[in-house]
Amino acid sequence: MGWLFAALRSFPIRSFAMTPLRQRMLEDMGVRNLAPNTQSAYLKQVSAYARYFDCSPDELGPEQVRAYQVYLTQTRKLTPSTVSVATGALRFxxxxxxxxxxxxEEIPMPKRSFKLPVVLSREEVSQFLASVDHLMHRTILMTAYAAGLRVSEATHLKVSDIDSQRMVLRVDQGKGRKDRYVMLSPRLLEALRVYWKSARPTLWLFPGDVPGQPITRNAVGLACQKARRACGIRKPITPHSLRHAFATHLLESGTDVRTIQLLLGHRSLATTSRYLKVATSTVCATTSPFDLLPKVVVDPPQPSPPVHF
Known part of the structure; x- marks a missing residue:
């Protein structure tokens, strides 16, 4: 965790940087075991808030918070998701x-719009993966799809997380600081063995350019965009698209929602249930009540008699 403290103290922002208040907030987040990314995001947001007013946050109140939220939404026109991060930081x-x-009570959380994910078909996933020309990049994207992993989970896999005896992958400290096991597909295991024989990773399954560190999320994202351009698929494709495809394809093949929830590591079943809205097995295969109506024979309209003046 030493790298986190050093990184978080490096923001060159007045009024909040290197202050007892900043240190106390950092300690409070550490006591509550917030994820490093959350801690970094919260401190960055509070620093921006202090810089906006050029004043320490402990001297500000509800009116300034409201003014800042108006500034974020109306002037900077940030998305509700981004404003929610700032709001969460100020609430904390x-x-x-x-x-x-x-x-x-005085810091309202913006309502987020609900958007269904764009889902790749099985054929499109295969076409996309075939377009990844780098062995490690192709293998990590295969792993993300085959196990339904978040990109941060895929990048932080270790060689020791592969359990070929039980045919599972161990996800160490996924979102929410929770461990879980996911299936290890026989086909994925074969691909991982081919990759391992070529790359010979020791600690991190997918090592990055910095010695001793895993591949970065940005590197996986860039590889994903390169493959998207090469494969010619018009749909937007990110590493997270493969996780959406994993869940939807499982649902379409008959896997129950509760099992998919466990595999994805969702805390709420409601989060997993959104895939019911995009799975063709539940949407397109459902019979419309219109098709169940009794057929009514309608006589063709008779031509109107000519009108004479």
Whole structure:
């Protein structure tokens, strides 16, 4: 965790950088075991908030929070998801670190729009993976699809996480700081063995350019975009698209939602249930009530008699 503290203290922002308040917030997040990415995002958002007013956050109140949210939505025109991160950071600061009684009530969380994921067909997944020309990049994207992994989970796989005896992959500290096991496909195991014989990784299954560190999410994303251009598929494709395809294809093949929830590592079944809305087995295969109506024989309209003046 030493790298995290060093990185978080490196923001060159006035009014919040290198202050006791910043240190206390960092400690509060550490005590609650928030993920490193969450800690980094929260401190970055609070730093931007302090810089906007050029004032320490403990001297600001509900009116300034409201003004800042208006600035983010109307002036900067940020998405509700981005504003939600800033809102979560300010809620944590004022409720947990500064213990202000008004924190949650006075800081509204923006309502996010619900969008269904664009799902690749099985043929499109195969076409896409065949277009990845780099062995390690192709193997990590295969793994993301075959096991339904988040990109951060795929990049942080270790060689020791492969259990070919039980045919499972261990996901160590996935989202929400939770471990889980996912299936190890026989076909994926074969691909991983081919990759291992070529790359000979020791610690990280997919090592990055920096010695001792895994491949970065950005590197996987760039490889994904390169393959998308090469394969000619018009749909947007990101590493997370493969996770969407994994869940949808399982559902279409008859796997129950609860099992898919466990494989994906979703905390809420409602999150997994959204795939019911894009699975053709549940949407397109459902009979419309229109098709069940009794057939009614309708006589063709008779031509109108000519009108004479």
């Amino acid at each position: 600061l004022y409720k947990v670190t500064l213990k202000r009684a008004w924190a949650v």
